[in-house]
Amino acid sequence: MSLESVRYRRGSLQVLNQLLLPQSSQYDSVSGVREGADAIRTMKVRGAPAIAIVGSLSLAVELTSNPPQQTAELLTFVRESMERLVGARPTAVNMKRAADELNAFLSREAEKPGVTVQELTDRVVQWAESLLEKDVRDNRLIGDLGAQHILQTTNAPAGVVILTHCNTGSLATAGYGTALGVVRSLQALGRLSHVFCTETRPYNQGSRLTAYELVYEKIPATLITDSMAAVTMRERQVSAVVVGADRVVANGDTANKVGTYQLAVLAKHHGIPFYVAAPSTSCDLSLPTGGSIVIEERPSQELTDINGVRVAAPGIGVWNPAFDVTPHELITGIITEHGVFRPEELRDGLSQGK
Numbered sequence: 001m002s003l004e005s006v007r008y009r010r011g012s013l014q015v016l017n018q019l020l021l022p023q024s025s026q027y028d029s030v031s032g033v034r035e036g037a038d039a040i041r042t043m044k045v046r047g048a049p050a051i052a053i054v055g056s057l058s059l060a061v062e063l064t065s066n067p068p069q070q071t072a073e074l075l076t077f078v079r080e081s082m083e084r085l086v087g088a089r090p091t092a093v094n095m096k097r098a099a100d101e102l103n104a105f106l107s108r109e110a111e112k113p114g115v116t117v118q119e120l121t122d123r124v125v126q127w128a129e130s131l132l133e134k135d136v137r138d139n140r141l142i143g144d145l146g147a148q149h150i151l152q153t154t155n156a157p158a159g160v161v162i163l164t165h166c167n168t169g170s171l172a173t174a175g176y177g178t179a180l181g182v183v184r185s186l187q188a189l190g191r192l193s194h195v196f197c198t199e200t201r202p203y204n205q206g207s208r209l210t211a212y213e214l215v216y217e218k219i220p221a222t223l224i225t226d227s228m229a230a231v232t233m234r235e236r237q238v239s240a241v242v243v244g245a246d247r248v249v250a251n252g253d254t255a256n257k258v259g260t261y262q263l264a265v266l267a268k269h270h271g272i273p274f275y276v277a278a279p280s281t282s283c284d285l286s287l288p289t290g291g292s293i294v295i296e297e298r299p300s301q302e303l304t305d306i307n308g309v310r311v312a313a314p315g316i317g318v319w320n321p322a323f324d325v326t327p328h329e330l331i332t333g334i335i336t337e338h339g340v341f342r343p344e345e346l347r348d349g350l351s352q353g354k
């Protein structure tokens, strides 16, 4: 059985508290939108797809336990709840896309003659529930398409060596993962030789979460610090770098966990292909380039303290952007559920895949 970041049945939502991993696996209840937004803001749950899924399901559980009595009340509640959830973390586009799609869906449904508020509420709940299955389906496609593409374009008779960053696995999604889904698919095909995962300072998604998933899945893997990426590429026969995305914009520029950009620069220097694995729900074709992506800045304590103990010199200034933008020129391919596209092919590729 693979790790579950989210446990849901109608009326009940629990999230695996990722702040406590890998020391303990504790599921925390989320009873509504306020708790959903808090779980996202505090990073109990994180990863672009998981944020949208937990946010939308937090709305579903609140609607199930406390259904509105009037259609106007439902419409306002859904709109305001989605605004609150979108505001919890700004960079990943998935929650914003979910909000736009749900508001549009609800407006269309509400215009249908004779529809009752109970029926509308049910449709919203079902809509949120459908995200879970769709995400796992998309991730499996991403994994398989990415694995096939890498095998077709890489000469690695002894198996493929992948370097990855941050956490893009079951913990960041509804299951299987995106970049880690590609790793899983390579492993399932018997063609994975090794994975290097970066520590991913300062939040350590790599050492705490990806390492945990890799050990759990018995995937041959080694943890490196972020500053070891260059030497690893030069001395460990890395076949490809595969990372996830929080937002891929129209020209292929990609926001992902801080440190991704430097990996892309290093990959170019070493002649190693650099892939972004992301569902279409992480793509934002409304922005032409990465320059207009809002990058979340996080508290300075994430750099200065370890487990609540100050390790940095008192008085030093701190800059802690949670994400950076990798320019499209450094990206070999974007692996989506609709296919693997060069950055300049993304827009057309996604519109044909719809």
Ligand code: MRU
Residues within 6 Å of the ligand: 046, 047, 048, 049, 092, 165, 166, 167, 168, 169, 172, 173, 177, 178, 179, 205, 243, 244, 245, 246, 256, 257, 258, 322
């Ligand atoms: O700050 P986080 O942990 O939410 O950042 C997560 C990432 O940057 C992931 O690479 C991205 O969301 C893709 S998850 C499939």
